[in-house]
Amino acid sequence: MSVKQLFAPIAVxxxxxxxxxxxxxxxxxxxxRQVAEYIIHSGGKRLRPALVLFAAGAMGYRGTQHHELAAxxxxxxxxxxxxxxxxxxxxxxxxxxxxxxxxxxxxxxLVGDFLYTRAFQMMVGVDNMHVMRVLxxxxxxxxxxxxxxxxxxxxxxxLIEDYLRVIRYKTAKLFxxxxxxxxxxxxxxxxxEACLAAFGMHLGTAFQLIDDVLDYSADEADTGxxxxxxxxxxKPTLPLIHVMQHGSPEQAALVRGAIENGGRDDFAAxxxxxxxxxxxxxxxxxxxxxAKLAIEAISTLPPSIFKDAxxxxxxxxxxxNH
Numbered sequence: 087m088s089v090k091q092l093f094a095p096i097a098v099x100x101x102x103x104x105x106x107x108x109x110x111x112x113x114x115x116x117x118x119r120q121v122a123e124y125i126i127h128s129g130g131k132r133l134r135p136a137l138v139l140f141a142a143g144a145m146g147y148r149g150t151q152h153h154e155l156a157a158x159x160x161x162x163x164x165x166x167x168x169x170x171x172x173x174x175x176x177x178x179x180x181x182x183x184x185x186x187x188x189x190x191x192x193x194x195x196l197v198g199d200f201l202y203t204r205a206f207q208m209m210v211g212v213d214n215m216h217v218m219r220v221l222x223x224x225x226x227x228x229x230x231x232x233x234x235x236x237x238x239x240x241x242x243x244x245l246i247e248d249y250l251r252v253i254r255y256k257t258a259k260l261f262x263x264x265x266x267x268x269x270x271x272x273x274x275x276x277x278x279e280a281c282l283a284a285f286g287m288h289l290g291t292a293f294q295l296i297d298d299v300l301d302y303s304a305d306e307a308d309t310g311x312x313x314x315x316x317x318x319x320x321k322p323t324l325p326l327i328h329v330m331q332h333g334s335p336e337q338a339a340l341v342r343g344a345i346e347n348g349g350r351d352d353f354a355a356x357x358x359x360x361x362x363x364x365x366x367x368x369x370x371x372x373x374x375x376x377a378k379l380a381i382e383a384i385s386t387l388p389p390s391i392f393k394d395a396x397x398x399x400x401x402x403x404x405x406x407n408h
Contacts, residue, residue: 141268
């Protein structure tokens with residue numbers, strides 16, 4: 087199933103979210119508009135704002151406040167992308183030049199700051215302390231995840247538990263917040279809100295694990311980024327950790343050296359070791375287990391097209407090729 091098919095139940099709402107995004111991107115500073123519009127309109131899946139809409143729909147919400155919150159989530163996500171690409175020195179995302187490659191690092195960092203602060207202006211406008219607390223906590227934890235990932239770079243002694251902690255902080259936390267926000271605006275009780283939050287956390291974890299698989303297996307034309315980027319940056323992702331734990335001493339030493347030194351010189355040999363040890367299949371099993379937990383988390387939600395879409399999204403997260 088394509089993203090377009092998945093999003094069919096919220097197509098009108100997504101158009102409304104896009105209108106909010108365009109409106110809220112306005113700034114009298116021309117460079118801010120240029121950079122923000124470039125990254126916002128560069129072809130992202132919009133999964134996180136969609137989670138806000140689906141969760142709100144599953145709770146029977148029929149207002150418009152979820153449009154504003156969905157845009158807030160997208161702005162926060164976009165700000166993290168702008169900062170990530172500077173930290174990682176990336177030059178390609180979604181098949182396009184990264185904003186830092188187009189406009190420079192300084193502009194990317196500062197426009198990322200603009201998007202963060204605009205998101206906080208918008209969440210204050212919602213005038214709901216619970217919403218503000220969820221988003222404030224989420225952005226703080228995401229920042230911690232970014233620092234944890236930085237500390238893990240070139241560290242070949244990272245354990246699976248350490249790696250999963252980075253995922254849950256850096257990636258899954260915004261998925262969790264998005265699902266939770268949809269529940270809040272839809273009037274969910276505390277138990278249901280927690281179930282939606284768990285759904286988002288497990289979905290986001292599965293999504294990132296598959297991203298790590300695709301970094302060693304996808305077609306660059308599909309992913310819109312270079313294969314082996316994680317290896318080049320010295321990031322010890324689960325496929326690499328698996329090789330070090332289950333490969334031969336020679337394979338483990340090869341991967342250890344590649345993580346510690348970074349770069350792409352050993353990419354072909356590392357990829358051969360990943361394939362020989364079944365590392366991608368093992369990482370997929372982790373992702374499938376997370377997707378199953380996501381599905382179980384919302385088992386008590388009443389039937390609806392929105393719940394069905396959330397379940398389909400769980401399958402999409404692990405079956406996608408980009």
